[in-house]
Amino acid sequence: SYVLTQPPSVSVAPGQTARITCGGNNIGSKSVHWYQQKPGQAPVLVVYDDSDRPSGIPERFSGSNSGNTATLTISRVEAGDEADYYCQVWDSSSDHNVVFGGGTKLTVL
Amino acid sequence: EVQLVESGGGLVQPGGSLRLSCAASGFTFSSYWMHWVRQAPGKGLVWVSRINSDGSSTSYADSVKGRFTISRDNAKNTLYLQMNSLRAEDTAVYYCARGGIDYNYALDYWGQGTLVTVSS
Numbered sequence: 001s002y003v004l005t006q007p008p009s010v011s012v013a014p015g016q017t018a019r020i021t022c023g024g025n026n027i028g029s030k031s032v033h034w035y036q037q038k039p040g041q042a043p044v045l046v047v048y049d050d051s052d053r054p055s056g057i058p059e060r061f062s063g064s065n066s067g068n069t070a071t072l073t074i075s076r077v078e079a080g081d082e083a084d085y086y087c088q089v090w091d092s093s094s095d096h097n098v099v100f101g102g103g104t105k106l107t108v109l
Numbered sequence: 110e111v112q113l114v115e116s117g118g119g120l121v122q123p124g125g126s127l128r129l130s131c132a133a134s135g136f137t138f139s140s141y142w143m144h145w146v147r148q149a150p151g152k153g154l155v156w157v158s159r160i161n162s163d164g165s166s167t168s169y170a171d172s173v174k175g176r177f178t179i180s181r182d183n184a185k186n187t188l189y190l191q192m193n194s195l196r197a198e199d200t201a202v203y204y205c206a207r208g209g210i211d212y213n214y215a216l217d218y219w220g221q222g223t224l225v226t227v228s229s
Contacts, residue, residue, distance in 0.1 A: 001171075031213055033215035033216070035154070035216075037154070042204060042219040042220065042221050042222055043146075043154065043204070043206075043216075043219050044219070045215050045216065045217050045218075048214075048215035048217070049215070054217065084153075086153065086154050088154075088215070088216070090212050090213050092212075095168045097156065097159070097168050097170070098144065098146075098156040098159060098216075099156065100146075100153065100154045100155065100156060101153075102153050103153040103154065
């Protein structure tokens with residue numbers, strides 16, 4: 001089955017740029033979606049199809065995907081961005097199953 | 110406004126059964142694939158199962174295959190997850206989530222989750 005690898009944690013100072021990676025074999029050929037989850041809350045979709053934002057998501061959130069790595073970039077990080085972030089793809093090789101990365105804890109220093 | 114409301118969670122003994130429900134509103138339920146995703150305490154998101162819009166196609170994670178059954182009633186705008194032969198490792202918050210009109214879409218709306226605890 002397809003495996004997505006994320007760093008367990010990323011730390012960044014307020015106002016700086018956070019980059020959260022998601023590694024997978026030839027992930028650039030897949031559509032990558034990103035979710036934000038704050039403690040005690042349900043996940044929220046923040047980027048879909050590699051780089052599109054749902055309505056209501058700030059422009060500070062952006063995404064890219066190429067080769068073996070997809071990246072979620074959060075510009076001008078705010079304290080309220082502190083959360084867990086998960087990448088997700090569909091694994092077409094296994095009956096169209098969904099795969100999540102292990103998650104990355106973003107800490108705002 | 111899209112709303113997904115899960116129910117049916119609770120405490121169950123190992124080997125027992127439970128049926129979760131997810132009531133959907135605010136969109137044309139019968140047009141969308143639906144998913145169950147779980148999260149064990151302090152752990153990450155794990156996809157459990159999905160069903161296509163008319164219920165003719167389902168898929169499961171290996172960890173629940175043969176024990177869990179996903180279904181839907183489009184007339185009642187409700188998604189279900191029948192969980193049998195429950196194990197301690199099935200303890201988690203279970204979320205229902207809306208997919209797209211086909212595979213490859215993101216899970217764009219999520220319920221608040223229902224807690225399932227498997228313990229004697």
